[in-house]
Ligand code: SF4
């Protein structure tokens with residue numbers, strides 16, 4: 001054993017709360033280093049060494065037993081290993097064909113009453129085949145979709161039904177009928193059906209609000225912050241901004257619908273990047289509980305696409321809000337920055353993704369015509385069709401998709417330490433940027449790695465200063 005040549009394996013080091021940690025890439029685990037393991041890793045960072053050389057080199061600070069125990073711990077966690085051993089392989093384990101559906105996103109209409117300039121449903125970024133999709137889903141297709149969802153959820157005792165658009169509430173009558181139908185059929189099948197929807201907020205009339213509240217429907221509102229920022233892109237067809245129309249209705253919703261937290265979803269663009277101001281406005285002035293930010297999905301030639309400097313600006317602001325979130329979590333207070341909450345939860349749960357998201361697997365989108373696609377963003381694209389709610393999923397096509405999109409087939413990502421959490425990024429973004437869902441989103445790697453590093457620091461610090469908070473993520 002003493003003659004064993006050791007080398008550092010794949011990890012990402014970070015510091016938090018005055019302690020040193022490593023994020024162990026093959027196992028996606030976080031490991032806190034003590035003084036001995038830290039010193040061993042430091043030595044090995046300059047090249048492979050024999051165990052007896054490590055013991056001799058560290059003899060001034062640690063006795064032999066400490067070094068051996070440290071080496072054992074680091075080998076156990078695969079932070080180090082025998083020199084020259086082949087790297088951990090990335091087996092292509094395609095999930096089985098009967099993998100259950102946990103979320104169905106139902107596009108109840110492709111029509112919208114806003115004309116947001118950056119919307120992927122319109123313009124050059126549009127993936128929908130022209131003229132093929134009915135503007136509204138009909139009742140029969142909605143019921144067939146519910147049957148599809150219940151059948152595809154297999155042995156799961158709960159399933160999520162998310163209504164989406166276009167502007168979802170333009171088909172409010174269908175929403176009401178479909179929710180009643182799904183609830184009744186869920187009871188008959190012994191399954192809980194959870195409902196949510198995304199809306200632009202323009203059609204939140206009192207009867208709609210009442211219905212959302214009475215039926216415990218989770219709501220996400222698309223809104224980009226104060227009037228001047230929101231109205232840059234979120235406009236009516238006559239070019240007028242939508243803020244004044246939306247916010248009084250959102251306030252009524254927030255007042256009446258208290259059983260489920262109402263979240264805001266903000267699209268960040270080159271022209272709309274004041275994350276702090278948007279966050280404060282939406283939480284403190286409007287009253288949203290949580291706010292999530294997403295950079296606009298578009299090809300790089302659009303004037304609103306984020307450039308490198310904008311990604312940097314976004315990162316700095318995200319980091320500042322993440323620190324605020326951390327201080328709140330240390331004091332057991334809630335803070336509504338959902339981007340960091342979601343990442344910290346994934347780190348805590350040790351997520352190691354072969355796929356960036358559940359699209360085409362546990363999550364599927366259904367278009368107004370009843371065709372099933374990878375997710376809601378691909379509804380209406382025949383290229384990304386996986387079947388239909390009446391014919392079921394084309395299992396051969398799904399298996400081919402899952403095999404082709406496995407992380408193992410993204411060689412650019414294989415040496416990236418952030419791959420367990422990123423796995424190449426959103427397929428829709430890849431399609432828009434590179435013309436294929438198979439491409440990893442290499443335009444934002446630096447951003448993803450910097451943001452993941454920040455979230456690891458937040459996680460490490462929280463685990464030192466208030467570890468009990470992390471139990472929130474264990475339910
Ligand atoms: S897309 Fe970039 S950041 Fe994401 S896993 Fe691949 S190389 Fe890493």
Ligand code: SF4
Pocket residue numbers: 356357358359363374375376377425426427428429
């Ligand atoms: S492909 Fe993109 S938009 Fe679709 S579910 Fe995945 S992350 Fe979301």
